[in-house]
Amino acid sequence: MKRHFALAGVCLCAGAALAAGPVSKGATDTPAEITDLMRLWAGVHDSAVQVILDDHSPQAAAADVARLRTVIEPVELPWLGPTVLYEEETLHDVPGAPRRQVLLRLSIDSQLRPQRIRVRQYTFKDPGQWRGFFADTQAQQALRRTDIDTLPGCDLLLRRDGDQFHGGTLGRGCVWPSADPQRYVDESLQVGAGVYWFRTRLFRFEDDALVQESAGYDWPALHLAQLYSCQIRWSASGQPADLSPLLSVDVADHGGQADFSLPDGRPFRLILHSDDWPFDASNQALILILQDLSPGGASVRSWTPSVARQVSASMKVMDARCGPSAAPANLSPASMSY
Numbered sequence: 001m002k003r004h005f006a007l008a009g010v011c012l013c014a015g016a017a018l019a020a021g022p023v024s025k026g027a028t029d030t031p032a033e034i035t036d037l038m039r040l041w042a043g044v045h046d047s048a049v050q051v052i053l054d055d056h057s058p059q060a061a062a063a064d065v066a067r068l069r070t071v072i073e074p075v076e077l078p079w080l081g082p083t084v085l086y087e088e089e090t091l092h093d094v095p096g097a098p099r100r101q102v103l104l105r106l107s108i109d110s111q112l113r114p115q116r117i118r119v120r121q122y123t124f125k126d127p128g129q130w131r132g133f134f135a136d137t138q139a140q141q142a143l144r145r146t147d148i149d150t151l152p153g154c155d156l157l158l159r160r161d162g163d164q165f166h167g168g169t170l171g172r173g174c175v176w177p178s179a180d181p182q183r184y185v186d187e188s189l190q191v192g193a194g195v196y197w198f199r200t201r202l203f204r205f206e207d208d209a210l211v212q213e214s215a216g217y218d219w220p221a222l223h224l225a226q227l228y229s230c231q232i233r234w235s236a237s238g239q240p241a242d243l244s245p246l247l248s249v250d251v252a253d254h255g256g257q258a259d260f261s262l263p264d265g266r267p268f269r270l271i272l273h274s275d276d277w278p279f280d281a282s283n284q285a286l287i288l289i290l291q292d293l294s295p296g297g298a299s300v301r302s303w304t305p306s307v308a309r310q311v312s313a314s315m316k317v318m319d320a321r322c323g324p325s326a327a328p329a330n331l332s333p334a335s336m337s338y
Helices: 032-041 137-142
Strands: 043-054 066-075 084-091 100-109 116-124 148-150 156-161 164-168 183-192 195-204 210-218 227-234 244-252 256-261 267-273 285-292 299-305 311-314 318-324
Touching: 032 100, 032 116, 032 156, 032 164, 032 183, 043 299, 116 164, 156 183, 227 256, 227 267, 244 256, 244 267, 267 318, 285 311, 285 318, 299 311
Parallel strands: none
Antiparallel strands: 043 066, 043 210, 066 084, 084 100, 100 116, 116 148, 116 156, 156 164, 164 183, 183 195, 195 210, 227 244, 227 318, 256 267, 267 285, 285 299, 311 318
């Protein structure tokens, strides 16, 4: 498991027994929902991945955002199922070294109400042997059942919502590590036209405590970003009544960030997201994150509906408020003052 970005992709399922039987080939027509999902999911996705929480390494959440390139393409594996995708994920700066390779078998689960698309995930026992699998027809013909593993508990259950599909794993069945389960994975995914968002959370079995969380979202299209001005205040006494202006920073709302230090020397980072962040596609929001970069430092997140045009977050000794640098006509400049 790689530090900082281990949970960036969907599913941690190597080392488990292969599930019984593929989807029956008796169905001659692919359901429309599966056809639509495959069309939206397939292609090359340019994503940003950020670790939000890591109890093993508090500094991980303060690390720079990683850029991922994910290729998803249909492959012909009739013995596995009639509708199978291959996913290969690499770090943008290391294109020749895939960090994740998985087969995705799609089928309709009619036993669920409402019915959903079940995505069974298969990992390769020897990933390096199958690099570039989507473009290698000889490799597709050579692949055998004994070359792959799966864990049914890591199935994704997706349902249509308008022109998008979303869902994730259910319960505590997606365990990690599979040989000695101490934690379980909660995975969520949203796929649509121009939308490829995912979030992975790792929980302890003993107390269901969240110990690691990461989120992936579309790499920011900066020409769509808006510049925000963030006013930062600081209190030497730690009392809210003593907060006074410290500095102002400008950041873009598509993952823009600014590093600064408080007068007591502690380093901080401010990050601002809007519709680039996998928050809630049906309810666009501004998300403000404040991170204390000192050892053992805390992080806080705050959100507000994007129509509010402003968002604020506070910690014990400081707070920040962000609003558009170029205020719209219906937002008075006075409304940005404390």
